[in-house]
Amino acid sequence: MPSPDRPNRSQGTPAKRTVYIYQLTKLSEVSGESPLFAAVRSTLVAKVKTDKQGYFSCQLSPGKYSIFTREEEDKFFANLFDGDGNIAPFAVKADEVTKYDVSVNYKAAF
Numbered sequence: 001m002p003s004p005d006r007p008n009r010s011q012g013t014p015a016k017r018t019v020y021i022y023q024l025t026k027l028s029e030v031s032g033e034s035p036l037f038a039a040v041r042s043t044l045v046a047k048v049k050t051d052k053q054g055y056f057s058c059q060l061s062p063g064k065y066s067i068f069t070r071e072e073e074d075k076f077f078a079n080l081f082d083g084d085g086n087i088a089p090f091a092v093k094a095d096e097v098t099k100y101d102v103s104v105n106y107k108a109a110f
């Protein structure tokens with residue numbers, strides 16, 4: 001339970017990863033179990049490596065996308081879903097910068 005007198009938890013550790021951005025992807029377009037998927041069958045739009053601080057950037061056309069990271073055993077990680085069955089969805093708008101924080105937490109202990 002949160003408490004004002006408890007110290008703040010760490011915000012995580014930056015990690016180098018390869019980030020995969022696909023056209024908006026539904027659960028029916030992946031194989032395997034969440035959050036580590038064996039395959040993604042939607043269209044790959046971009047693939048980019050993060051720097052040592054975990055930052056990445058790429059140019060995308062306006063639209064809706066899904067984001068995954070590549071993890072152990074070549075599985076695709078994503079742990080967020082919307083109410084329509086879309087995996088790790090985000091939108092890019094014209095002439096705007098879209099910020100997206102990926103939290104790779106499938107081995108986390110809380």
